[in-house]
Amino acid sequence: MKSxxxxxxxxxxxxxxxxFLATALLMNIRxxxxxxxxxxxxxxxxxxxxxDPVEWGxxxxxxxxxxxxxxxxxxxxxGGSEAFSKLxxxxxxxxxxxxxxxxxxxxxxxxxxxxLKDQDETERVKQxxxxxxxxxxxxxxxxxxxxxxxxDVIKGFELxxxxxxxEARKLVTHPIACLDCHDPKTMQIRVTRPGFLNGIxxxxxxxxxxxxxxxxxxxxQEMRSFxxxxxxxxxxxxxxxxxVTYPWAKGLKVEEIESYYDELKFSDWKHAETGxxxxxxxxxxxxxxSQGVHARSxxxxxxxxxxxxxxGALKISDHHVRSPLLNIERACLGCHPFPAGEMxxxxxxxxxxxxxxxGRAEDALVALYDxxxxxxxxxxxxxxxxxxxxxxxxxxxxxxxxxxxxSMGFHAPQEAARILAEAIDYARQGQLAAxxxx
Amino acid sequence: xxxxxxxxxxxLSGALVGVCFFTFHFAEGLSYFxxxxxxxxxxxxxxxxxxxxxxxxxxGHAVCNDCHSPHAVVPKLWTKADNGWNHSxxxxxxxxxxxLRIRAVNTERLRENCVRCHEALVExxxxxxxxxxxxxxxxxxVGHGPRR
Numbered sequence: 070m071k072s073x074x075x076x077x078x079x080x081x082x083x084x085x086x087x088x089f090l091a092t093a094l095l096m097n098i099r100x101x102x103x104x105x106x107x108x109x110x111x112x113x114x115x116x117x118x119x120x121d122p123v124e125w126g127x128x129x130x131x132x133x134x135x136x137x138x139x140x141x142x143x144x145x146x147x148g149g150s151e152a153f154s155k156l157x158x159x160x161x162x163x164x165x166x167x168x169x170x171x172x173x174x175x176x177x178x179x180x181x182x183x184x185l186k187d188q189d190e191t192e193r194v195k196q197x198x199x200x201x202x203x204x205x206x207x208x209x210x211x212x213x214x215x216x217x218x219x220x221d222v223i224k225g226f227e228l229x230x231x232x233x234x235x236e237a238r239k240l241v242t243h244p245i246a247c248l249d250c251h252d253p254k255t256m257q258i259r260v261t262r263p264g265f266l267n268g269i270x271x272x273x274x275x276x277x278x279x280x281x282x283x284x285x286x287x288x289x290q291e292m293r294s295f296x297x298x299x300x301x302x303x304x305x306x307x308x309x310x311x312x313v314t315y316p317w318a319k320g321l322k323v324e325e326i327e328s329y330y331d332e333l334k335f336s337d338w339k340h341a342e343t344g345x346x347x348x349x350x351x352x353x354x355x356x357x358x359s360q361g362v363h364a365r366s367x368x369x370x371x372x373x374x375x376x377x378x379x380x381g382a383l384k385i386s387d388h389h390v391r392s393p394l395l396n397i398e399r400a401c402l403g404c405h406p407f408p409a410g411e412m413x414x415x416x417x418x419x420x421x422x423x424x425x426x427x428g429r430a431e432d433a434l435v436a437l438y439d440x441x442x443x444x445x446x447x448x449x450x451x452x453x454x455x456x457x458x459x460x461x462x463x464x465x466x467x468x469x470x471x472x473x474x475x476s477m478g479f480h481a482p483q484e485a486a487r488i489l490a491e492a493i494d495y496a497r498q499g500q501l502a503a504x505x506x507x
Numbered sequence: 508x509x510x511x512x513x514x515x516x517x518x519l520s521g522a523l524v525g526v527c528f529f530t531f532h533f534a535e536g537l538s539y540f541x542x543x544x545x546x547x548x549x550x551x552x553x554x555x556x557x558x559x560x561x562x563x564x565x566x567g568h569a570v571c572n573d574c575h576s577p578h579a580v581v582p583k584l585w586t587k588a589d590n591g592w593n594h595s596x597x598x599x600x601x602x603x604x605x606x607l608r609i610r611a612v613n614t615e616r617l618r619e620n621c622v623r624c625h626e627a628l629v630e631x632x633x634x635x636x637x638x639x640x641x642x643x644x645x646x647x648x649v650g651h652g653p654r655r
Contacts, residue, residue: 080516088523095530097599105551379605382551403606 104382115253118212125247129256131380135388136247139180145394147420147477152176152187161431162472164438165465168341169349170197178352178475181390184208185244194234201229201237205313206300208241209249211261216240226263230311250296258292259284262299268315269295275318293369298355301370301475305335321356323470323488327463340465343441344451345458348466350473357474361481373400416479423471423478426489430468433496437461440503453506460499467492539591544570550598552607562652574620574650575613586616618642 113119113127126133143149155175156162166172174192188194188207204210210229211222217240218225229237252259260266260283273281283295303326307314319325327348330336336346358364363373375386376399393400394416397409405412441457467488471478478485531537538546548557560566565574576583590613597603609617621642622629632640643650 077516081519084516084519084523088519088526091523091526091530094599095526095533098530098534101551101598105554379552381601384555399605 101382117253119253120209120212120243120248122246131385132388138389139182141180143395145392146417147424148177148475149392150179152179161435164342164435169338181245199234200311201232201234202306202311202313203234204237204241205262205264209243209246210241211248213240223263227310227312230313258296260295260299264304264313264315265299268317272317275320290367290369293371297370301352301354303351303353303356321359323467327466342438343461345461347462350469353470353474354480358480360484376400419479419482420477423485426486427471430489430492433493434464434468437496437499440500444503444506447507449506457499457502457506460495460502464492464495464499539587542570542572547571550594552598556651559651563650565650574617577616
């Protein structure tokens with residue numbers, strides 16, 4: 070009797086457990102089916118004035134979750150998202166940027182979530198007067214421009230650019246966020262930055278296409294790079310209104326941008342050690358990428374920096390925008406059928422070679438400065454340094470173009486090597502010219 | 508009372524069997540015995556593979572099973588059971604890596620199916636010394652269209 074009671078209890082327990090598991094499986098299948106069937110639930114009403122990403126996150130929790138992760142602090146071999154000082158890591162840069170705000174503070178940039186905070190805190194803004202132009206890429210500011218321009222975004226942009234930074238800063242609240250790349254009604258990606266709209270129009274005009282508008286004329290795959298190219302580009306503040314301008318009217322290559330600046334007789338600053346009028350490259354990722362094999366193969370920025378990922382039954386693009394080296398499986402292996410370690414090694418071979426070449430270019434620049442110093446000590450005046458200055462400007466622009474570009478050569482390895490070879494050559498030619506000036 | 512207790516196990520087991528049958532039905536379990544390519548995308552992860560197959564050169568000639576399963580009944584059912592078990596466990600527990608990679612045993616099944624149709628064409632290269640060549644190493648886009 071007793072043993073049959075145990076069998077009875079045991080059997081009931083087993084049936085209960087099996088029912089529990091079968092029901093759990095049933096609910097899991099139901100959840101996945103629901104996920105697959107629905108794109109999103111509209112909880113918040115999003116408009117052109119919804120700046121706060123929290124609101125967007127109510128409708129798109131998965132994407133918002135990724136966006137919030139851009140606060141991470143990570144290191145890759147040469148970059149990442151930790152704000153280490155580039156000046157401390159490479160003291161030659163202090164001499165290369167002598168007389169310019171970058172000799173005060175030059176750090177690795179952090180994620181999108183920090184884009185406004187880091188702009189507020191850099192010594193380049195604290196110690197040197199800057200303008201509202203900076204906010205073009207550091208804040209989510211379409212509504213602010215619209216308000217300032219009395220309903221006209223472009224007019225608001227033109228008015229904000231010349232304002233003192235502190236004054237313009239009061240008009241914005243959030244770093245780069247959803248509204249900057251997405252239409253709040255349709256979620257289509259879009260380009261909102263006047264600097265890019267004007268720049269790409271000028272570029273396309275040089276290729277024979279008039280009145281180019283990416284928002285109506287670009288393919289979806291092009292847009293997946295253009296949204297990033299709104300800010301990750303070379304730019305300057307055009308006189309007299311400090312208007313953010315992308316120097317693309319002659320093309321995107323390093324010498325085409327240089328000739329654009331030469332024609333305008335534009336210099337960012339006068340080099341404090343030599344007196345040459347030189348250029349500062351900003352972060353020409355879009356330009357460098359456009360010269361590389363990935364761009365040629367139709368691979369967009371978002372393919373590697375925001376690769377597709379699975380979330381339950383859904384496929385979304387990862388809004389945790391970051392270095393692909395921190396996400397090799399999804400970023401690289403979707404196209405390259407090799408182990409992650411192999412892909413990392415390939416990237417690092419490219420970057421190591423680029424870093425060595427870049428070091429040589431910087432050594433050559435520093436040698437040029439020393440030669441100018443010696444020439445001046447021997448009595449050479451400004452009137453005899455014209456040729457040296459011209460060559461320094463060429464060399465400095467090229468070395469900085471590769472240094473400021475945030476891929477350590479990876480976006481276009483051969484192009485980066487070509488640029489650095491020219492930089493070394495121009496710097497050494499400049500050194501010879503300075504010697505002749507004695 | 509004791510009569511009710513004696514009936515309870517059969518009531519409970521009946522409920523369990525009912526839940527299991529409903530789960531099987533809800534998960535479209537029978538569809539897995541078919542040749543319908545849409546059945547593979549029941550497991551939502553396969554959606555993009557179904558999509559890319561529709562854009563491939565083979566979509567008019569071969570469905571999923573033609574390439575990914577053996578054609579004799581028993582090996583076919585065994586392949587479905589083997590992969591079905593792995594896929595459902597991993598998808599339910601969300602314990603799989605990205606991107607998905609074909610297992611060696613499935614690569615072999617796939618290759619046998621390439622040869623099954625294209626034997627007349629590849630007969631000569633198959634007799635070259637050394638290991639069997641993997642067709643999709645070069646012909647990567649024939650089954651699943653452009654990569655992205």
